[in-house]
Amino acid sequence: MKNNLLSLLLFICCAMATQLISQRVWAQTASASMTVEQLNAIKAIKIANLDKDTYFKSGGFILDRYEERPAYVFAYSDGITRKIYLYKVFSAEDTKELGLLAIYKNEKTGAVKPFVIPGASADRKAWDAYIDDLKYVGEKEPGLMSTLTFVLSREMAGLLSGGAGKADEGSGKKKEEYNFCFAADALVTLADGSSKAIQDIAVNDVVMGYEAKTKTLAPTHVTRIDVHTGSFALAGVWVAPVQEITADTRTTLTAPTLLEATANHPVLTATGRKALGDIKAGEVVYRYDATTQGVVAYKVLRLAASVRSVGKVYNLVTGSGAYLVGETVVLDK
Structure with a gap:
């Protein structure tokens, strides 16, 4: 019962952090509405080397490592190292931002779980698909919900404090740079x-x-x-x-x-x-x-x-x- 309650709380925290970060990040950039078809296409993209492939195009999309960050690394007491990689996702045709791709990796099993986080203006079906993925996969992969919740909550805290999220503005990066x-x-x-x-x-x-x-x-x-x-x-x-x-x-x-x-x-x-x-x-x-x-x-x-x-x-x-x-x-x- 306690574990189920903890999982539910983590799920709620992750969903809330996701919604807040999407509203803050995509309010600052030229964005487009993500469809559920686009969400599924982005989720199907295979990244050959998560540590080296920080910017590339695939299937009509541009993936760019979020704030040029390395992976978040978590060393749990169970001896399993877990990582979270974040990518901004753009439409290759017009370079408008669609959302965020979060990739969870279990270093022991090699399991890779992608989560496509839609922008604030995305289609409701896209958001439903993300929430379904979050709940279903999170329940089956121990450690996933806590790592993802931490990463999204930390990024949200940075945005609220005026830190993360302004890197593009400070570096002069614009959509044309893609x-x-x-x-x-x-x-x-x-x-x-x-x-x-x-x-x-x-x-x-x-x-x-x-x-x-x-x-x-x-x-x-x-x-x-x-x-x-x-x-x-x-x-x-x-x-x-x-x-x-x-x-x-x-x-x-x-x-x-x-x-x-x-x-x-x-x-x-x-x-x-x-x-x-x-x-x-x-x-x-x-x-x-x-x-x-x-x-x-x-x-x-x-x-x-x-x-x-x-x-x-x-x-x-x-x-x-x-x-x-x-x-x-x-x-x-």
């Missing part, structure tokens, strides 16, 4: 050296890739294409060959070449991976050279935080992790 993309007319270099607009690229197309280990160009397959619709500002950098800039005998120079993308899209620089918007004048990027069939160094001459705005953007995922846009080496996000 889109790493190019305009529809951005030219992708194909394996034969010709080019095609990124909007016309299809999965399994062979494009020119870049192998970081060997620092060479090689054909690679497109494994996925991300498309986002909305309003997106494109940043731009103008580059010119390093050799031309440093040579003092040149009488004519090649006109600077413009590369534009969302400010957060990563490109390859002489100092490694860097977001386009973080590149400074004088830094070096790499572009395709048809004569040598390799890459040559180009120096950034100037940059602009906003070149133009577009209504649709595209991103490729490739086998090599890098491809060429405007003949410039860019990296998978």
Whole structure:
């Protein structure tokens, strides 16, 4: 009787903490109403490595580790270590926040139990499904209710004190930061050296890739294409060959070449991976050279935080992790 009463109290506390945290978190962000179909789809997502996979896309959703936190770890007197991982869930199409994914893991048995916590404006059926999961699974997995209740209650306490929940605001993180993309007319270099607009690229197309280990160009397959619709500002950098800039005998120079993308899209620089918007004048990027069939160094001459705005953007995922846009080496996000 005492155990049943304790379980009921934990269940009530967990449900109340969930409702409060959803109202606080999703009131501060652009959010969308979660349906029960979306809840079930999110719950079915398999995460290969919970400790390393902190940001990824799957099945039309973006999962981003909540406040970039590591797992909550609980060492109980029964000798079993239990963990709770939290992810924010966004719609990949418009990057609106849908809810929170809490994943419970029993380190002894390896059992993993996902709980999709809807946003405050979610469909009632989605909330019913979450409560059903919470009660049914919580009764069958000792330690689950207490760990989940603690985590949600602690996050709620942080929100009420003005701590957690403001990390996005303090870091300047916006929903647009989940889109790493190019305009529809951005030219992708194909394996034969010709080019095609990124909007016309299809999965399994062979494009020119870049192998970081060997620092060479090689054909690679497109494994996925991300498309986002909305309003997106494109940043731009103008580059010119390093050799031309440093040579003092040149009488004519090649006109600077413009590369534009969302400010957060990563490109390859002489100092490694860097977001386009973080590149400074004088830094070096790499572009395709048809004569040598390799890459040559180009120096950034100037940059602009906003070149133009577009209504649709595209991103490729490739086998090599890098491809060429405007003949410039860019990296998978």
